[in-house]
Amino acid sequence: MQKRWGTEAHYHITTPGTDEFYFSAGQWSPDGTCLLTLDSSRTVRLFNTPASLFDAAADPGPRDAALVLTRADPIYAAAWPPGMRSADPESCVFALATRDHPLLLIDAYTGLVRGKYTALADGDMTTAPHSLAFSPDGTTLYGGMENKIAVFDINIQGNNPLSYLNTTPTRKSMYGQKGLLSHLSTSPFHPTLLLASSYSKSFAVYDTTCGESVALISGIPGTGVTQAEFSAADASLILVASRRSNVIQAYDARNLADGAPLFELPRPGNTNQRIAFSQSPDGKLLVTGDSNGNVLVYDLVEASRSSASSKGNDGNMTDIGDTTTNTVLINATKISDEAVASAVVHPYYYPDSESGKTTYWMAAVTGERRQLSIPGSNYQDSDSDMETDHVETRGTGVSAEINMFQITK
Template sequence: MTDIMADAVYEMPVQSYVTYNFEKSAQELARIVWPNYHDQHYLKGCYWSPDGTCLLTIVRGAGMHVCELPTDLYSGDVVMSSRPITPLNPAVSVPEQGLIYDACWYPGMNSTIPATCCWLSSGHEGPVHLWDAFTGNLRCTYRGYNSVDEIDPALSVSFSADGQNIFCGSKKSVKIFHTSRPGREYVKYDVSHPAACIVASHAQPGVVAIGSWKNTIELVSQSDGTFRNLCKLQGHKGGITTMTFSLDGFKLFSGARKDKEVICWDLRVPGRPLFCVGREVNTNQKIAIDLSRCGRYLVSGGTDGKVLIWDVSQNVTPQENMQMPLHNDCCNGVSLHPTRPILATCSGQHHTLDPLHHSRSNSSYENALCMWWLGQQQEDPDLITAIIRAATNA
């Protein structure tokens, strides 16, 4: 498997400009809901595949699931307002019972090349796994060890921009594996605090951001399979949980736990934040952010169930944000489709027990994975005619 994937030619996805229409409310396209159990099976993030054909999500206590984009949404610039909501069913499920920390797609994923269709995951007290996106089978593992030769679980995982390396952030180091060589062969880069989040810049090859539990971000440069420190960014109040680079690689957006600010850093002048925007985050849970492929819009979830959108095309603080109240519970995952005006969101969080009744209120549960249309909408003329006739007859 790994030899085939190593030989596969990696090509950056073709950048196409997506037109978003934020003037109208988002139209729900598809949904899947996981039932509630006593052990809280809530969702923990969603990720579009690089080619946009499928969506990966993590469900606490119920593994990982891949849902496919409905076929009628592959093309077309307009969606009818009367389009029914498509019930999603996982095309692939991996019933991992343990706690899953992080997951990410292979950056060169292309559904026409099966060898590239895979994703990484890291979990509690286990190695990093590489999963086949067609079958859900385990392809291979990458095993990091600590000083007493025990498996050192990765808190965060990420591919390099070219897909040739895997970065695994643990409590005391970041381990760098070669993608085509699974096992325990790696290069180690020591860190002062647990590496809770790792992202690689696609525009600036070799530049990697490492976010820690200690509210700091370390920028490093990858060369010859090792890391070299560039600078350290400080400004968040909590541990870093989510980051994304801008399209040109000159900016970095970051968010943290129990921190109501998303910070934009100008990496050309990294001494202080370029600007900050506010969101609702009052939990230790990871609340994701994402950037549109055109680089203009930044989106974020929130513990209040709202999705916030900012126009960050200028190097100034956005004057206002657009808000979409899409969920009744915490919206912890947001992911913009790479080529279509479609937003994927997921909701859910841990609800504490009522100390008096030893039960939880089911009214606030919403463990849902949804797809939303952010493009042009059109009223169905047949539906309008039917409404007029019904009103006339009445």
């Protein structure tokens, strides 16, 4: 297995450093033509994918954002519909959730509002979901709130969702999935299933046809689950990341009864800041940033194989970090002195049948929040439902960055 980073197609964007600015998330569009970023200045930016990412001899093109939208209030989440194609302008939209505002469907070319949908909190107050996900067919938009999921038909605008999926019977109930839902995801392999993560240290699988929970796993290490995804190859795994956790856990999606992970992938992440992972389209790689400024690339096929071959009769979890990192960890490359908030794999990849190698393209966004702390000062992090002790948040003094690069495996 060849382990190297390709540098001939490297593309680097540096933004002016300020006391407020850092990138918090990045997402490729489903057709790979642009990268959407969120940052601490309450701004959405769309960058066109440069031709030089795939061809080092090509003109790199402009590095400025093709679209910039700044909101007055914090942005909670954004999501692309799976059918987005730049060649079809009608499909070029993304959903945007901003605190205390209706959910918007934004035209990716013009920035104009195409649709508006309102979710209500207790007391009939307009609220915004903290997480978003489209159904695999793109007709339904799910919004993760506190103790419930709003279900919108994107063809029906108005003041109420199509329905609500309650994740717990009542606010005071001991049962169900409690807390603010930090992340939602779906899989084309199971189009009726919805995977929800909660800051209450849990993730759950819901059947959207009946609105019932299929499985609930609680007590995940860390201070709240920030991401849970079905494996891209066949949805046989559920991959889980938490804040203030130094691992990404993998669960057997076909057997969640015992609630135990199959294996763990090391990833330094002892921070309240979200650090998102992604998978290659073929499901073979998992890519993640970490709190030390590294991009880590793991071989999910090898991790699953190693887990299956070394799991004992007692059913204990395989320790990938100690036993098989030399084959499971394909590469670890430091790209910044700041945390890498998102490392995302481009939706297209290039397998070469003659050489047996496959080339993948990636993007990573960097920057982090730094805090000055004093005891007894309560502040609620916009990424969380927990209070922390500090008086102010300030930037690092280092420019936030976008790095685009390739890896050949």
